[in-house]
Amino acid sequence: MKNEIFLDNSSTTKPYDDVIDFMSQISKEVYGNPSSLHTKGIAAEREIKKARQLIADSLRAQSNEIIFTSGGTESNNLAIRGYLNPNPRKGKHIITTTVEHPSVMEVYQSLAGKGYTVDYLNVDNDGIISIDELKEKINENTALISIILVNNEVGSIQPIEQLVRIKNQINKNTVIHVDAVQGYGKMEIHPKALGIDLMSLSSHKIHGPKGIGAIFMNQSLKMSPIIYGGGQESMLRSGTENVPGICGFGKAVEISFANINNNHENVRKLKEIFVNSIMENIEKFKIISPINASPYILNVAFEGIKAEVLLHHLEEKSIFVSTGSACSSRKNIHSRVLRSMGVTSKYIEGAIRFSFSHFNTEEQIIKTVEALVDILPRIRKKPKLTN
Amino acid sequence: MKNEIFLDNSSTTKPYDDVIDFMSQISKEVYGNPSSLHTKGIAAEREIKKARQLIADSLRAQSNEIIFTSGGTESNNLAIRGYLNPNPRKGKHIITTTVEHPSVMEVYQSLAGKGYTVDYLNVDNDGIISIDELKEKINENTALISIILVNNEVGSIQPIEQLVRIKNQINKNTVIHVDAVQGYGKMEIHPKALGIDLMSLSSHKIHGPKGIGAIFMNQSLKMSPIIYGGGQESMLRSGTENVPGICGFGKAVEISFANINNNHENVRKLKEIFVNSIMENIEKFKIISPINASPYILNVAFEGIKAEVLLHHLEEKSIFVSTGSACSSRKNIHSRVLRSMGVTSKYIEGAIRFSFSHFNTEEQIIKTVEALVDILPRIRKKPKLTN
Numbered sequence: 001m002k003n004e005i006f007l008d009n010s011s012t013t014k015p016y017d018d019v020i021d022f023m024s025q026i027s028k029e030v031y032g033n034p035s036s037l038h039t040k041g042i043a044a045e046r047e048i049k050k051a052r053q054l055i056a057d058s059l060r061a062q063s064n065e066i067i068f069t070s071g072g073t074e075s076n077n078l079a080i081r082g083y084l085n086p087n088p089r090k091g092k093h094i095i096t097t098t099v100e101h102p103s104v105m106e107v108y109q110s111l112a113g114k115g116y117t118v119d120y121l122n123v124d125n126d127g128i129i130s131i132d133e134l135k136e137k138i139n140e141n142t143a144l145i146s147i148i149l150v151n152n153e154v155g156s157i158q159p160i161e162q163l164v165r166i167k168n169q170i171n172k173n174t175v176i177h178v179d180a181v182q183g184y185g186k187m188e189i190h191p192k193a194l195g196i197d198l199m200s201l202s203s204h205k206i207h208g209p210k211g212i213g214a215i216f217m218n219q220s221l222k223m224s225p226i227i228y229g230g231g232q233e234s235m236l237r238s239g240t241e242n243v244p245g246i247c248g249f250g251k252a253v254e255i256s257f258a259n260i261n262n263n264h265e266n267v268r269k270l271k272e273i274f275v276n277s278i279m280e281n282i283e284k285f286k287i288i289s290p291i292n293a294s295p296y297i298l299n300v301a302f303e304g305i306k307a308e309v310l311l312h313h314l315e316e317k318s319i320f321v322s323t324g325s326a327c328s329s330r331k332n333i334h335s336r337v338l339r340s341m342g343v344t345s346k347y348i349e350g351a352i353r354f355s356f357s358h359f360n361t362e363e364q365i366i367k368t369v370e371a372l373v374d375i376l377p378r379i380r381k382k383p384k385l386t387n
Numbered sequence: 388m389k390n391e392i393f394l395d396n397s398s399t400t401k402p403y404d405d406v407i408d409f410m411s412q413i414s415k416e417v418y419g420n421p422s423s424l425h426t427k428g429i430a431a432e433r434e435i436k437k438a439r440q441l442i443a444d445s446l447r448a449q450s451n452e453i454i455f456t457s458g459g460t461e462s463n464n465l466a467i468r469g470y471l472n473p474n475p476r477k478g479k480h481i482i483t484t485t486v487e488h489p490s491v492m493e494v495y496q497s498l499a500g501k502g503y504t505v506d507y508l509n510v511d512n513d514g515i516i517s518i519d520e521l522k523e524k525i526n527e528n529t530a531l532i533s534i535i536l537v538n539n540e541v542g543s544i545q546p547i548e549q550l551v552r553i554k555n556q557i558n559k560n561t562v563i564h565v566d567a568v569q570g571y572g573k574m575e576i577h578p579k580a581l582g583i584d585l586m587s588l589s590s591h592k593i594h595g596p597k598g599i600g601a602i603f604m605n606q607s608l609k610m611s612p613i614i615y616g617g618g619q620e621s622m623l624r625s626g627t628e629n630v631p632g633i634c635g636f637g638k639a640v641e642i643s644f645a646n647i648n649n650n651h652e653n654v655r656k657l658k659e660i661f662v663n664s665i666m667e668n669i670e671k672f673k674i675i676s677p678i679n680a681s682p683y684i685l686n687v688a689f690e691g692i693k694a695e696v697l698l699h700h701l702e703e704k705s706i707f708v709s710t711g712s713a714c715s716s717r718k719n720i721h722s723r724v725l726r727s728m729g730v731t732s733k734y735i736e737g738a739i740r741f742s743f744s745h746f747n748t749e750e751q752i753i754k755t756v757e758a759l760v761d762i763l764p765r766i767r768k769k770p771k772l773t774n
Binding site: 315 | 395401402406407408419420422424426459463464488493591596613615616625626628632695699702707708709710
């Protein structure tokens with residue numbers, strides 16, 4: 001454990017020890033059902049309220065604008081379908097991009113068969129949408145635009161401010177949903193100031209527990225649930241609240257935001273060292289992540305290798321990375337995101353996602369480059385000698 | 388904490404210490420994303436597999452028949468809509484009962500507006516459906532029957548075997564979904580032997596963590612997800628798996644089933660002592676739970692009181708109970724379940740649900756009756772003197 005180098009932090013992160021301890025404490029001491037009328041229920045409700053406030057504060061939002069879910073995937077599903085279902089007259093045209101997470105993409109694809117016209121915005125080589133294409137696509141019938149803030153495979157940051165400005169010029173009623181799962185807790189995002197209506201958050205990407213997430217929701221929206229029952233979470237997400245999970249998420253938010261700028265700066269330096277060191281020591285590679293991407297994600301393609309082979313050689317040295325995004329990495333297909341960015345097959349095959357945390361150290365980064373220097377020549381396909 | 392008497396175990400339970408410790412350990416040591424290709428992912432996947440097997444074994448089912456969800460409410464939603472959505476030609480008639488949990492009732496009510504005809508089976512004074520009414524209602528167009536095994540408010544146990552037998556005589560294609568949230572881990576339930584197609588389970592009702600549940604699913608059913616994304620859980624429940632939650636659930640199942648008969652017998656004795664002691668020491672009450680109900684739930688109505696007032700007096704003595712079911716107890720309405728059973732207003736107002744666990748002791752039961760003896764005369768309405 002001590003010597004392991006975890007560079008797969010966009011897949012998931014190691015929970016803070018304080019998060020784990022707090023969850024244990026809550027599980028032992030505050031085990032009531034928040035719906036119960038007695039003090040055991042009220043104590044649980046009080047802990048949820050604290051966590052909700054921490055998350056609201058982190059977004060400069062109000063606590064009644066935060067709805068807890070079981071994670072980022074459910075948040076994306078609830079934001080999109082929870083808005084569209086009760087608002088059939090707001091338009092039957094919806095927009096997203098070609099570089100979304102599957103939990104947005106699959107929802108959009110399911111809606112395409114149910115009376116919605118879907119437009120997918122293309123991206124350039126940096127993974128960024130074109131504002132001109134956006135202008136062309138939005139119309140008076142556009143109910144919703146769902147866009148990922150920080151791309152989970154390459155780290156590209158979409159121009160949300162610009163998008164909202166253009167949207168407001170063409171159709172003020174179009175609702176904006178932002179999948180902020182890879183950005184939240186790593187950069188300041190203030191949805192209300194940005195004009196974002198719905199935003200998805202996840203806990204386990206910021207050293208919080210798995211199985212918990214949230215959405216920020218503009219209170220003026222009419223929303224309906226996708227899971228029905230006892231009416232918890234302002235009738236939008238039924239089911240006994242995951243009290244320890246919610247508390248653990250709150251704790252992770254508290255810790256992450258207390259150090260958000262330092263963490264960002266430290267990770268930025270790590271990435272800089274990593275990139276410089278690769279450039280000095282390795283040949284035949286291409287940095288796929290754009291220069292102004294989130295420092296937490298660096299996608300690098302190495303020529304003449306299969307990413308999965310490199311991944312396994314790295315894990316023999318206790319270095320953990322990802323090929324493409326984790327949640328689709330078991331599917332043996334070329335990354336949709338990288339294809340959308342125009343990355344050629346030659347590079348896609350050898351694309352590795354290194355994703356960082358403030359728990360990573362400079363020493364780990366140097367060791368990783370040393371490992372690459374050692375492994376790459378051994379696994380690279382030899383050029384065929386032709387005559 | 389030490390002297391508290393928690394008799395609200397149908398709302399939620401105190402997690403086993405071993406469950407909490409195991410979850411902490413998994414959170415610290417097995418924090419990988421199960422979808423990751425490296426050993427950190429494989430280790431997480433392996434722990435999920437163990438938990439899935441424990442749950443399958445507890446039901447005498449196969450591990451590929453178990454799908455993890457975020458809890459009982461999601462399980463009920465997924466079972467019902469996940470079956471109906473991809474099977475529009477299996478019939479547009481669906482049946483349930485008048486005494487379901489809101490997570491079934493609300494789903495049925497939402498379907499009633501979407502092309503489905505819904506029949507609600509009535510119950511008798513014991514809270515049990517009528518087989519004759521069932522025979523009348525099932526027809527060749529009946530796609531699904533959803534029924535609660537152990538009622539959450541009174542503990543009545545529905546005659547599932549008989550229901551399945553009748554169903555098979557009239558329409559073999561009708562799918563049976565059983566909400567087993569209040570029965571699982573407290574009595575043996577073997578869905579395959581019983582002819583159950585879908586069954587919902589929850590972890591936090593059996594001293595496992597909140598935020599995790601499962602469904603048993605007959606592999607021959609065509610099902611579709613209600614939450615879309617990365618395709619986890621055999622494409623039926625996307626989202627990064629809640630690994631510590633799943634492991635904690637598995638541990639709770641392991642502990643509960645190792646002692647299932649002993650626990651049941653101990654709780655049966657506690658309830659017997661409780662009932663006898665009430666009969667000896669208290670007047671003007673009515674035991675609403677039928678005699679052959681689950682021993683884990685005892686609903687008793689005390690004349691001339693408001694249940695909420697009694698609840699708060701009991702909690703002053705560190706005794707925690709529920710009025711009606713916890714998840715709807717914040718709504719100030721008379722219990723739908725008790726009304727369905729023909730309980731008159733006089734009793735509904737004073738109905739308290741005592742729900743037990745094997746953690747309860749005989750001493751606690753005696754103290755509870757002593758508390759009732761002390762409180763009831765003080766809070767009972769005085770009969771008005773009329774002339």
